[in-house]
Amino acid sequence: MATKVVMEALSPTMEEGRLVKWNKNEGDAVKSGESLAEVETDKAIMELVARGDGVLRKRLINEGDTAPVGQLIAVIGAADENIDALAGGGAAAPQAPAAAQEVEPGAAEQLPQEGAAPASPAPPAQERPRDARTSVPDDAAQSQGEASTPPQERDRTGAERTSTGSQGATLAIGSSEPGDRVRSSPLARKLASERGVELGTVQGSGPGGRIVKKDIEEAATRPKGAPAPAAAQGAPAPVAARRISAEGDYQDIPLTQIRKTIARRLAESIGPVPTFYLTAELDVERVAEMRDSMIELGAEYKVSFNDIVLKAVATALQQHPEVNAHWLGDKMRYFNRVHIGMAVAVEDGLITPVIFDADTKGLADISRESRELAKRARDRKLKPDEYTGATFSVSNLGMFGIEHFTAIINPPEAAILAVGGVEERVVAVDGAPAVRKRMNVTLSCDHRVIDGATGAKFLQTLRRLIENPLMLVY
Amino acid sequence: MAIVTFRDALNQALREEMQNDDRVFLMGEEVAEYNGAYKVSRGLLDEFGPMRVVDTPIAELGFAGIGVGAAMVGLRPVIEFMTWNFALLAIDQVVNAAAKMLYMSNGQFKMPMVFRGPNGAALQLSAQHSQAWESWLAHIPGLKVVTPATPYDAKGLLKSAIRDDNPVVFLEGEMLYNTKGEIPDGEEILIPLGTAERKREGEHCSIIAHGKTVLLAIQVADTLAKEGISIDVIDLRTVRPMDVDAIAESVKKTNRAVVVEEGWEVCGIGAQVVDYIQRECFDYLDAPVLRVHQADVPMPYAKNLERAAKPDAQKVTAAVRKVLYKE
Numbered sequence: 015m016a017t018k019v020v021m022e023a024l025s026p027t028m029e030e031g032r033l034v035k036w037n038k039n040e041g042d043a044v045k046s047g048e049s050l051a052e053v054e055t056d057k058a059i060m061e062l063v064a065r066g067d068g069v070l071r072k073r074l075i076n077e078g079d080t081a082p083v084g085q086l087i088a089v090i091g092a093a094d095e096n097i098d099a100l101a102g103g104g105a106a107a108p109q110a111p112a113a114a115q116e117v118e119p120g121a122a123e124q125l126p127q128e129g130a131a132p133a134s135p136a137p138p139a140q141e142r143p144r145d146a147r148t149s150v151p152d153d154a155a156q157s158q159g160e161a162s163t164p165p166q167e168r169d170r171t172g173a174e175r176t177s178t179g180s181q182g183a184t185l186a187i188g189s190s191e192p193g194d195r196v197r198s199s200p201l202a203r204k205l206a207s208e209r210g211v212e213l214g215t216v217q218g219s220g221p222g223g224r225i226v227k228k229d230i231e232e233a234a235t236r237p238k239g240a241p242a243p244a245a246a247q248g249a250p251a252p253v254a255a256r257r258i259s260a261e262g263d264y265q266d267i268p269l270t271q272i273r274k275t276i277a278r279r280l281a282e283s284i285g286p287v288p289t290f291y292l293t294a295e296l297d298v299e300r301v302a303e304m305r306d307s308m309i310e311l312g313a314e315y316k317v318s319f320n321d322i323v324l325k326a327v328a329t330a331l332q333q334h335p336e337v338n339a340h341w342l343g344d345k346m347r348y349f350n351r352v353h354i355g356m357a358v359a360v361e362d363g364l365i366t367p368v369i370f371d372a373d374t375k376g377l378a379d380i381s382r383e384s385r386e387l388a389k390r391a392r393d394r395k396l397k398p399d400e401y402t403g404a405t406f407s408v409s410n411l412g413m414f415g416i417e418h419f420t421a422i423i424n425p426p427e428a429a430i431l432a433v434g435g436v437e438e439r440v441v442a443v444d445g446a447p448a449v450r451k452r453m454n455v456t457l458s459c460d461h462r463v464i465d466g467a468t469g470a471k472f473l474q475t476l477r478r479l480i481e482n483p484l485m486l487v488y
Numbered sequence: 489m490a491i492v493t494f495r496d497a498l499n500q501a502l503r504e505e506m507q508n509d510d511r512v513f514l515m516g517e518e519v520a521e522y523n524g525a526y527k528v529s530r531g532l533l534d535e536f537g538p539m540r541v542v543d544t545p546i547a548e549l550g551f552a553g554i555g556v557g558a559a560m561v562g563l564r565p566v567i568e569f570m571t572w573n574f575a576l577l578a579i580d581q582v583v584n585a586a587a588k589m590l591y592m593s594n595g596q597f598k599m600p601m602v603f604r605g606p607n608g609a610a611l612q613l614s615a616q617h618s619q620a621w622e623s624w625l626a627h628i629p630g631l632k633v634v635t636p637a638t639p640y641d642a643k644g645l646l647k648s649a650i651r652d653d654n655p656v657v658f659l660e661g662e663m664l665y666n667t668k669g670e671i672p673d674g675e676e677i678l679i680p681l682g683t684a685e686r687k688r689e690g691e692h693c694s695i696i697a698h699g700k701t702v703l704l705a706i707q708v709a710d711t712l713a714k715e716g717i718s719i720d721v722i723d724l725r726t727v728r729p730m731d732v733d734a735i736a737e738s739v740k741k742t743n744r745a746v747v748v749e750e751g752w753e754v755c756g757i758g759a760q761v762v763d764y765i766q767r768e769c770f771d772y773l774d775a776p777v778l779r780v781h782q783a784d785v786p787m788p789y790a791k792n793l794e795r796a797a798k799p800d801a802q803k804v805t806a807a808v809r810k811v812l813y814k815e
Binding site for chain 2: 199200201202203204219220221226227
């Protein structure tokens with residue numbers, strides 16, 4: 015039985031992928047799990063692996079070509095198997111690989127019907143009325159097991175199983191493919207149409223993001239024009255929870271009335287994320303001394319200013335969970351663990367790899383990790399779980415000679431710290447002018463989560479740590 | 489108001505209907521001299537004599553057939569099976585004779601009879617003697633299938649079943665015989681077949697159950713009430729005909745449902761209930777309907793495995809939490 019190879023969603027937000035390099039030639043034997051090709055996603059270069067054993071019989075796109083997620087790009091089969099039906103052309107009409115690119119999404123499962131030669135051993139195609147957008151991932155799931163769709167929500171105990179049988183996966187509780195249809199309960203759909211709520215603007219609180227009655231009721235009471243919760247801004251909130259969603263890793267704070275009012279009013283005033291900025295100039299004389307004396311101990315002890323800043327930020331966040339937070343629309347999430355996103359400039363944009371549990375790591379670990387992550391980011395080798403899950407982000411443009419800047423919050427995170435360069439400035443010390451190493455930091459805060467004083471207290475803690483770096487070992 | 493056991497409630501129903509109508513008679517294994525394997529027929533032989541309380545040989549197909557013949561000529565037999573597991577031997581008379589007689593005789597022969605006996609698992613009776621048969625029997629057009637949960641319902645439903653001109657399958661939870669409940673003295677109790685009853689009033693989730701599992705549903709409802717979760721418990725009482733209106737009314741109110749039954753999952757009564765719910769209440773559902781039922785295995789003998797296989801309060805509670813999105 016032949017296995018279809020389709021373009022898989024290799025990042026949470028990937029819609030299409032560019033095939034950088036085929037790792038197998040037509041005729042090569044392949045095993046399930048072996049790398050077939052390198053694919054460039056919207057975030058990184060990833061490996062596409064085989065989901066079946068056999069011989070790579072046909073490659074349907076060329077290196078450099080781009081294919082939408084779900085498109086058939088190759089066929090694996092037995093050496094002597096007739097794959098004409100799958101590969102998109104009858105034996106009488108062999109097709110140039112390039113032509114297969116024009117196969118539009120959704121056509122993949124029509125091919126077996128149209129292209130099946132009379133003597134073809136291919137099984138009859140399953141005829142199910144399906145939406146073109148969802149049909150391809152469905153089909154992929156059939157031919158490739160769990161390759162490109164997440165495991166279906168299926169319960170293991172008799173008590174909790176829905177009685178939908180083994181094909182129950184096709185129900186609304188099945189696929190959670192990004193870009194899939196909005197999932198909602200029948201009741202929620204009815205209420206939404208009665209109350210004029212656009213389902214696309216509502217973030218579902220049910221399993222797998224299902225919109226349920228409660229969500230519609232909350233949305234219906236939100237004034238018109240007020241922003242929908244985070245999801246509507248395209249923020250990957252559910253994805254962001256991947257490595258940090260374990261019970262006990264955070265505390266959800268229900269919104270009080272004053273919080274709701276602040277959120278609504280300020281968002282109306284300034285935009286979806288009502289941001290304000292707090293700037294502080296920190297004295298880094300002692301940080302510089304510490305850094306210098308570490309270097310004197312040997313090159314292996316060399317750390318950057320930024321590493322020390324990351325360490326100090328992580329330590330400060332540990333003491334200020336109200337800044338180490340996400341805005342989730344109907345609640346705020348305070349994290350007990352500190353995962354710092356570190357903005358890294360890459361050739362055509364930026365990406366924020368994450369240093370997980372930074373507050374529990376020593377300077378050596380942070381330094382090594384940040385160096386490796388930055389390199390992998392520039393090489394576009396980051397895996398999705400290396401750049402999702404941050405609870406807070408830090409952006410540093412000091413190396414470009416920037417004294418001071420403001421960074422833009424990456425929702426659903428509630429804050430980001432912009433770090434400027436270290437410079438010598440003349441400042442008053444004990445009533446006399448002195449030349450000191452100074453550094454500006456600016457905290458951008460989502461006012462729905464963080465109030466001015468809250469952010470200021472965090473900066474106060476950060477100042478104490480940076481100006482007295484010995485505190486970092488305390 | 490007297491407190492009466494389930495078995496005595498059935499005994500009262502039989503006695504009253506036999507006093508009321510001398511065409512009613514009881515037949516089965518050990519029903520006369522031994523007063524019934526579960527003592528449901530206690531005292532009836534003394535009161536009504538051996539012509540109306542008849543001990544039979546161990547020959548279920550034979551005495552079920554005699555019952556069908558008696559009903560054809562105008563009597564109103566009550567056939568007791570020592571358990572419904574033994575009734576498999578008589579199923580041809582139940583399904584192919586009793587259930588089809590009115591239809592195949594073009595209305596000439598009514599079939600005013602009751603097949604009754606214990607149903608479902610008790611304790612450690614193992615695979616062959618621990619089965620709940622209602623989904624098999626409710627599958628058959630021509631039969632009515634009654635599954636009481638309380639002594640009051642048992643009495644009122646058995647009296648109605650005996651008075652019904654159609655063959656009625658009356659399933660008595662084997663573990664229910666000793667349960668007690670209030671039955672008013674000196675009052676004629678007749679509960680129409682095909683009517684459900686709300687056993688607990690609630691608004692957050694419906695639990696739909698029948699027979700023994702109604703007690704489970706009530707137990708869960710009372711426990712969850714302490715957490716502020718209020719459950720609407722619908723006791724079907726009769727699984728064929730089924731009170732679809734009562735189910736729909738409840739689910740339209742709560743928007744969520746858990747269906748509980750003693751039997752197996754596949755083609756179970758719960759599957760039928762879920763079908764009605766999705767047809768009648770589609771626009772009212774805020775969560776998929778979940779079912780709780782026996783594990784899909786022959787009932788194990790080992791005590792721990794038997795416990796694990798049966799529906800219990802923990803499984804029902806878990807299902808309720810799940811449809812409430814509370815986990």
